[in-house]
Amino acid sequence: MSAIPTTFRVKSFGCQMNVYDGERMGELLSAEGMIAAPDGDDADLVVLNTCHIREKAADKAYSDVGRLTREDGSRPMIALAGCVAQAEGPEAKRRSKMIDLVVGPQAYHRLPEMIAAAARGERPVDTDMPAISKFDALPVRRRTGPSAFLTVQEGCDKFCTYCVVPYTRGAEISRPFADILTEAAVLVEGGAREITLLGQNVNAWTGGLDKLIRAIARIDGLERIRYTTSHPADMTPELIAAHGEVEQLMPYLHLPVQSGSNRILKAMNRSHSVDSYLRTIEQVRAARPDIAISGDFIVGFPGETDEDFTDTLAIVDAVGYASAYSFKYSPRPGTPAATMEGAVDPQVMDDRLQRLQARLAEHSLAFNRATIGKDTRILVDRKGRLPGQMIGKSPWLQSIFVTTDAVIGDMVDVNVTHALPNSLGGELTVQKVAA
Ligand code: SAH
Ligand code: SF4
Ligand code: F3S
Numbered sequence: 502m503s504a505i506p507t508t509f510r511v512k513s514f515g516c517q518m519n520v521y522d523g524e525r526m527g528e529l530l531s532a533e534g535m536i537a538a539p540d541g542d543d544a545d546l547v548v549l550n551t552c553h554i555r556e557k558a559a560d561k562a563y564s565d566v567g568r569l570t571r572e573d574g575s576r577p578m579i580a581l582a583g584c585v586a587q588a589e590g591p592e593a594k595r596r597s598k599m600i601d602l603v604v605g606p607q608a609y610h611r612l613p614e615m616i617a618a619a620a621r622g623e624r625p626v627d628t629d630m631p632a633i634s635k636f637d638a639l640p641v642r643r644r645t646g647p648s649a650f651l652t653v654q655e656g657c658d659k660f661c662t663y664c665v666v667p668y669t670r671g672a673e674i675s676r677p678f679a680d681i682l683t684e685a686a687v688l689v690e691g692g693a694r695e696i697t698l699l700g701q702n703v704n705a706w707t708g709g710l711d712k713l714i715r716a717i718a719r720i721d722g723l724e725r726i727r728y729t730t731s732h733p734a735d736m737t738p739e740l741i742a743a744h745g746e747v748e749q750l751m752p753y754l755h756l757p758v759q760s761g762s763n764r765i766l767k768a769m770n771r772s773h774s775v776d777s778y779l780r781t782i783e784q785v786r787a788a789r790p791d792i793a794i795s796g797d798f799i800v801g802f803p804g805e806t807d808e809d810f811t812d813t814l815a816i817v818d819a820v821g822y823a824s825a826y827s828f829k830y831s832p833r834p835g836t837p838a839a840t841m842e843g844a845v846d847p848q849v850m851d852d853r854l855q856r857l858q859a860r861l862a863e864h865s866l867a868f869n870r871a872t873i874g875k876d877t878r879i880l881v882d883r884k885g886r887l888p889g890q891m892i893g894k895s896p897w898l899q900s901i902f903v904t905t906d907a908v909i910g911d912m913v914d915v916n917v918t919h920a921l922p923n924s925l926g927g928e929l930t931v932q933k934v935a936a
Contacts, residue, residue: 505620506545506578508538512565515552517699517729518670519583519606521650523550525639526582526609532640533613543571546578546616551585553665556831559585566597578602578619582609584669590628600624606670607631607655610638630671642684645691647910648882648894653681653713654700659732661759662770662837663802663830666701675700675707678716685717692910695725695880695894704731704740711739718749724912725880725896729755730797733773736781745788752789753823753898756781757797761816762809765802768841775816782820793823793868793897800857801830801850804843810853817860823868823897825861829854869899869920879903881911 509530513523526548527537538544547569551562562585570576580602581593587605594600601619604612605628615625656671657664685696696717704710714726726749733756743750756778760766763774773781785792798813817825829850832839845853872895879893879901889904893913907913 504545505617507535508542508544509535509546509548510538510544511548511550513550513583515550515554515584516701517650517697518652518655518701519550519552521652521699522583522606522609523548524644524650525642526550526612528643529610529612529639531643544577546580548580548582548612551581551583553584553588553669553833554831555828556833559589563597566599569599578616580604580612580616580619582606584665587628587669588665591626594624594626602626603628605629607635610635634674634676636676636680642687642691644688644693647692647880648695648697649688649691649693650697650699651681651684651688652676652699653710654703654706657701658705659702659734659772660770660837662768662841663799663833665833665836668835670701673702673705675705678708678713681713682716682720685723686720689720689723694723694910694912695727696723698726698728700728701730702732702735703728704735704737709737709739711737711743714740714743714747714750718747724749726750727753727898731756733758733771733778733781736785738784741781741784741788744785744792751896751898752792753795753896754785754792755795755797756785758816758820759797759799760802760805760809761813762805763812765805765809768804769799769802769838775812779816779819791897793899794820795824795898796820796822796826798825798827798857798861799830800827800853801845803830803838803841803845805830805845805853810857813857814860817857817864821868822861822864823899824865827854827857827861866920868897872897872899872917873920875917876914877901877917878912878914881905881907881909881913883909 511523511527513519549565552558566579578601579599581600582604586603593603601624602615603626607630608627611627618625654675656673657667658673660667717726758778759769761775877895879895881891881893883892885892885902890902891905891907892900892902895901903915905913
């Protein structure tokens with residue numbers, strides 16, 4: 502390689518924690534004097550911030566690397582970051598000669614020195630999980646914008662038998678209260694009206710997530726707080742109570758269940774049962790009756806029978822999810838489930854996924870339809886395709902289209918006029934614009 506890059510691009514895949522990490526890598530590179538390449542422009546450095554959650558993730562990352570060759574045969578400096586980098590380590594350099602440096606999710610504060618080494622022709626690899634938190638080494642947030650992510654907890658000690666996250670992100674760690682509060686205040690100063698607290702198990706934040714939420718709610722100018730992803734076993738009574746008491750805490754809870762069969766939940770090592778999960782939902786709804794529940798599902802886990810799958814459809818009906826993500830089971834090397842017997846036939850898996858998604862879509866549509874006629878407030882976060890059309894999020898995280906001269910970051914009061922079947926919400930009429 503040659504000179505230190507002057508322009509960069511960070512491409513993030515996977516979960517919101519990765520999006521957050523991607524932003525912080527960008528801010529770090531900017532603080533070093535590099536410039537973010539505008540969309541469509543060539544960059545001297547490309548950081549691929551990868552996800553390893555499902556099969557072929559590594560293959561996809563390598564083909565993304567391959568595609569970075571330019572028409573004249575040259576290429577940018579290439580950094581492999583994120584969970585594939587963590588999982589592959591030095592192996593990544595053997596699999597692709599184009600990769601100049603490999604940096605894991607807990608080591609990216611060292612990017613500047615690694616880039617300098619790569620410019621000298623070295624190919625540094627850092628997948629350490631250092632005791633000193635990367636957060637201490639990163640520059641102050643520079644991000645501006647109405648809706649911001651803030652990672653408060655990282656890693657996972659749950660070891661669900663299908664999941665790579667405990668291996669790629671390491672053990673659970675919680676950031677200190679004061680650091681989080683400082684970062685939240687900086688984000689609000691930068692224009693954030695909404696903050697989403699992030700963690701692989703955000704509700705396992707050691708200081709009590711409810712206390713953190715109550716403290717952040719006192720920041721002047723912050724109107725909305727969300728958090729994700731929660732584990733059902735860590736929904737404390739205090740956190741549930743906060744849903745009924747903290748005005749800024751939005752009525753939305755992402756609470757993955759994965760399966761509606763106790764037998765499968767046990768094989769997944771989920772540490773919650775169908776009953777305990779439903780009880781938690783009941784308590785959350787008692788605290789906040791209008792709350793939107795969303796979830797994650799896996800179909801075709803090893804040994805899943807038709808009966809198990811029917812139980813999954815039953816829990817979908819029992820909860821009535823406002824939205825959900827559903828996946829076919831994907832064996833991940835090194836996880837306990839990868840060597841379990843009873844692989845489900847791919848066609849059966851396809852069929853179950855289709856049936857599950859159809860059922861989930863019915864519930865999303867029902868949830869969205871129930872908001873027709875209601876007055877609500879949206880936080881405008883992007884432009885629509887039609888002239889004058891803007892899209893904003895309702896408190897229940899629905900995307901609502903509206904014709905308005907409001908700009909991104911405004912909060913607009915709207916009346917819901919229709920709902921679309923794909924759960925994206927409908928077109929609305931403006932009633933008044935909030936001051
Ligand atoms: N920490 C969160 C989310 C982790 S990953 C939680 O506990 O739920 C996001 C989702 O990906 C999971 O909820 C699960 O539904 C899905 N997932 C994880 N590993 C998977 C695998 N091996 N195959 C299919 N889906 C998987
Ligand atoms: Fe993965 Fe389970 Fe941890 Fe979620 S709780 S990150 S699914 S191991
Ligand atoms: Fe993917 Fe890593 Fe997130 S594997 S889902 S980017 S924690």
